Amino acid sequence: MSPKVCIGADTHELPRAGGHLFAYLNWALGLRENGCEVLWLEAVDAERGDLEEIASGLRQRVDPFGLAGS
Numbered sequence: 918m919s920p921k922v923c924i925g926a927d928t929h930e931l932p933r934a935g936g937h938l939f940a941y942l943n944w945a946l947g948l949r950e951n952g953c954e955v956l957w958l959e960a961v962d963a964e965r966g967d968l969e970e971i972a973s974g975l976r977q978r979v980d981p982f983g984l985a986g987s
Contacts, residue, residue, distance in 0.1 A: 921925045922953045928978075929959050929971050938978060945984060 926941040928934075945955045957979065961971055976985040 918953050919954050921936060921956060922948050922955045923958050924948075925958050925960070927960065929961060929975055940981060942979070945987075947980075949983075954957075955984065955987050957984055 924927070924941055924945050928938045928941060931937045938964060941957075945957060949955050957975075959971075959975060979985055
């Protein structure tokens with residue numbers, strides 16, 4: 918059984934800041950490459966927007982790296 922690692926990211930408020938996403942993505946991909954199951958977590962204030970829209974946008978940004986389901 919592979920270890921589960923939670924990445925506490927904060928990328929949803931800066932969807933066009935690619936460097937910000939890649940800081941967390943670097944950790945997620947490195948941990949996955951070393952056999953860990955990665956869970957991507959985002960703290961979202963429900964009053965600041967549509968949660969489904971925020972989640973969908975995040976899934977689209979991380980999908981090319983195989984993390985959309987994490």
